[in-house]
Amino acid sequence: MSTTMHRIEIPTIMEVDSNILKNAGAYIKRAGINRVVVLFGEGIRELFGQIILDSINSTASLTLLETYDYDDIKIESLMPMAFSISSNTEAVIGVGGGKVLDAAKYIAFLKNLPFISIPTSTSNDGFSSSGCSLIINGRRTSVHAVMPFGIIVDIAVIKNAPVKFIYSGLGDIVSKITAVFDWYYEEGNRAARVNDFAAMLAKKSVNSIVRMPYTQITEEFFLKEMVDSLTMSGIAMQIADNSAPASGSEHLISHALDKILEKPQLHGIQVGIATYLMSLVQQHRYKRIEKFLSDTGFFDYVQTLQLRAEDFERAIELAPEIKPNRYTYLHTEKNRAMAKELLRSDNILNKILK
Amino acid sequence: MSTTMHRIEIPTIMEVDSNILKNAGAYIKRAGINRVVVLFGEGIRELFGQIILDSINSTASLTLLETYDYDDIKIESLMPMAFSISSNTEAVIGVGGGKVLDAAKYIAFLKNLPFISIPTSTSNDGFSSSGCSLIINGRRTSVHAVMPFGIIVDIAVIKNAPVKFIYSGLGDIVSKITAVFDWYYEEGNRAARVNDFAAMLAKKSVNSIVRMPYTQITEEFFLKEMVDSLTMSGIAMQIADNSAPASGSEHLISHALDKILEKPQLHGIQVGIATYLMSLVQQHRYKRIEKFLSDTGFFDYVQTLQLRAEDFERAIELAPEIKPNRYTYLHTEKNRAMAKELLRSDNILNKILK
């Protein structure tokens, strides 16, 4: 029929469970891949190189072509790197944190190869999305790359990552609430078209975890839910074909902070704080967000960071220019004023920011 | 690249909100459709015909070709019907309950046309799935049809449907817990391959609602979550390309009851009871399921139906033959025995069944 369904692409390999790093080779081979190149983030080879390389080498007719320790996300370095890897590579595997995953993802994109994402910490949804943060002309820039062909997350590994990465992941998840609300606001103002399935996924991903009972955030059942939610968030962007379902005004504040601060905090930490702030501006589900960020200990952790309210104030001013083509709550003067006012008047913000 | 991503199809129109029936024409036209045929379920035209037909007729360059009142799901009736509708039809719209949606869905399938699903009650996930229950050679048979091109659910309409439909919808949702567990059990026994994204969607769809706070089940916020969950469940089956993520041993019991009983209950009612039973057999999240079905009033409603334990006993026996190619918990003698034993020993089952 000429009126066709909306067709979307999702990862072929999606494995999220405890102690599964040792199965990586089997998952990859089962998906039809025969020859791989592996990139490890800084210090990652020492921690997980053995188990992953053993898993690949012990898998029948799966060949390890090359391995690298690579963390460089400058595009002028990635380019020659991409065109220097073995010409018969069938997939590029990235193992580690955000930088090596972005590097491997972009190399796979340039070579038109499948990218397999093996995050050792999940501080944001980058491990499951097609987006990529590179340094272009000296500036951090978000560019399109490719959706992971495979996602392999070992919960036991995530559990043992520094707790700040877990807080960052939680901050990134809760942001779906304000992001989706911004998206509907944009549609209401004829500045965007909401993709209902993407919005539904984003909402389900956050609702299932913020409403979840748990004793401590490092219990595997809870971490699995977190990783599943971040994965769905990445896929929601893929379905929408843009970042709107996962990134609204709260992300603009974080992007602005990245420009302002000497040493920005983890993406999800900044986003989490901004999410609480924006939920007050939107007057939407702020109680739920406050409860979640309090109960999980997110706010207590933030308080130790000594962040300055004045930096957030400048970030709020800068926010709209970050994405001039969008129309979030922060794209109106009135809401920016309200946001800045809340930095002073809200008790929690007063407590966690200097 | 030769190793391609997993490509899936999702509805182009997906609108779930209150008082949106009046926008149906606009949604359909916006999706590029110009000429439609509408099928109403029994008695539905009186209730919603006016508002829907007005919406279509008042939409510029959207033409209403024909309307029918049609509830017949016998394939020998559907066939000539399908080939008698106007040859320049661009989409088939079904409005009402399960039967008319199945009829319209199958007509659309035979004519290779988009199907637009407008349920007036959501007692199961049929409104959002590609499956179809027809009468073939005198027997209810599940056949493949086509994924809805559009899904339009007016929450205000769902709210006013008889409460039994809501209970049935809730019963169908909670069943994802036992269904997904059966699916992993099958994979563990090498009888199936789990599609991880489909399983993730099914789990998120049920988790977001069973963990949700609400004052009464007829409040719109709660009903929207229920409809979203049923929609995701339908899409999860589409992604898995089979019904496993949404239908396990608990569904087999319900299918068996359909054969046994003179007057079977609503699909979701039977499924909900069987889900509680199977969660005890699986020893998996039965407390959560018990709490949800108790708090929502599902069990109290079931008690009024005077269902007989002995019918469930026979259904448990019949279950494996319903889908001989699958391998759920009920496909082993030991578990069937345990299930039958629980019919006698479990307090809740004793209370709600005769």
Place this chain on the structure above:
Amino acid sequence: MSTTMHRIEIPTIMEVDSNILKNAGAYIKRAGINRVVVLFGEGIRELFGQIILDSINSTASLTLLETYDYDDIKIESLMPMAFSISSNTEAVIGVGGGKVLDAAKYIAFLKNLPFISIPTSTSNDGFSSSGCSLIINGRRTSVHAVMPFGIIVDIAVIKNAPVKFIYSGLGDIVSKITAVFDWYYEEGNRAARVNDFAAMLAKKSVNSIVRMPYTQITEEFFLKEMVDSLTMSGIAMQIADNSAPASGSEHLISHALDKILEKPQLHGIQVGIATYLMSLVQQHRYKRIEKFLSDTGFFDYVQTLQLRAEDFERAIELAPEIKPNRYTYLHTEKNRAMAKELLRSDNILNKILK
């Protein structure tokens, strides 16, 4: 990107060569299919049953579930047939002429299974297209089914089919010239949008053969070109998502003759004659068509059939009503008149028709 490429589907198995029937099982297994059902046309099992069934049975882990001798294209017979085949069938194979291929194709469509097309004669492009000619309510009706998942044509088999099937195939191929010209005419009259790639394929398919040197039409090199051309014609329809690239006014005349005549001739025979006639009306490439149909012996064969000009005259009158939504050359009074006049005045038509 939101502006997506035009995505089309083509057969996964496409094998056209001499003496390859014996490889059928290997081709099918290589495409990932494990369990098949085979339908043979009338009298086909005697001729080719052994070699095909041996090929399947001798292929490791490829299972033959059921075989049928089946030629019934009445939809009321196909329906129960479709739902009675083994529930674990993975593909439906049709072996023989037009009827069994249409039957197997429709059964595959109803069961959502891959269809594998093994024509033993190629009198038209049905073996490679998604269309299907069934008897519905007693009348031959063209309905949508499914594109073949596999096409296996043994040239040695085609070579030994009665020569009338070859003439019919040639008549169907040459018709792409007038069909595509009608399509552009329709676009010029704002009654259609030409798909340029589909038109290009249709033109290349006919041009490569009408310009080809050969000594006799039964030589394998020539027959392979013919089968390739018919295959491309079927795929061109798939790409256009309608039959326009392969079927114009000349096909309408043939469809009309099917209604008029007690015993219609082979589709491609009627189409070939009508193509020559319409090329004169269109004043487009009629010399090339005349040369091809003369040199191949098509006209000489037709002369032996004793067809009556008056039947063609009535068919010309009936033509436009066959597809009222189209706008071919025959949809204007003036051209119908010219066509009828040519039946009397053209020397070749006078010679081959009574």
Place this chain on the structure above:
Amino acid sequence: MSTTMHRIEIPTIMEVDSNILKNAGAYIKRAGINRVVVLFGEGIRELFGQIILDSINSTASLTLLETYDYDDIKIESLMPMAFSISSNTEAVIGVGGGKVLDAAKYIAFLKNLPFISIPTSTSNDGFSSSGCSLIINGRRTSVHAVMPFGIIVDIAVIKNAPVKFIYSGLGDIVSKITAVFDWYYEEGNRAARVNDFAAMLAKKSVNSIVRMPYTQITEEFFLKEMVDSLTMSGIAMQIADNSAPASGSEHLISHALDKILEKPQLHGIQVGIATYLMSLVQQHRYKRIEKFLSDTGFFDYVQTLQLRAEDFERAIELAPEIKPNRYTYLHTEKNRAMAKELLRSDNILNKILK
């Protein structure tokens, strides 16, 4: 069904005709694009800038964002260029010869935008393929980019391009004969799997033109056939997901010449000569190729270029290393020896090479 059809992507816009440059804007807008950036090759703006920019500017709600004169295919230049174009660009248009098309194609790829290809000369099939020839680390390198979303070829423009471009185009087309034969040879040696539809397209594309009658190669009917053939060749590679259907041993010789020669000739010129040579080695359709290259005047033109047989001899030696993973006729010592011998013994090669 789990066994899915082979899905391929083809251009949405495909327009090949005379005097259609003035419709470019309309074609682009009709495909749903609103904002474009245009790159002109060196000297192209003077020739065709006016007509194309007028066409865009005069199209309602189609906005011209930026124009560039750009011919630089060094990747280190393309990178910053790509990330400097307007962020709300919806499509990148390239107008001119091979270099600007490659540049625009790669920029579109990096930005995940549709690429629209408007060649002003068609000396090879680059204007219709996803491949791209860039300078990486100082060396010409073939890299993957993106299939054109649109192809617009004005035959009147092609007709007036220097005749050497037409000869080059013809040389590139005729090479499909040896390329496809190499591909089947590779399959026979278990070094590749032939995609039958891609092979069929490649063969039809060349057969339809080499068998075509014409009075002179600059007549539009002939040029349209040539451009259609080159377009189909580009799409055949897309379908095969590699260059095999369009590029075999004859292309390896040309790539080798590019390394050896100070000033290589046009790609298609070198390829055409090598195709004649390899057809003799393959002993496959060499008479047809000789006739085509003689009748069109290709050989006479080549004779004026004073190419040296010894360069071809060295190229033959180098050929296999160009693509070590392939297995063409030139990948065996015996055939390389035969090829070199033919450089001395064949009359035509003796005549056209020094």
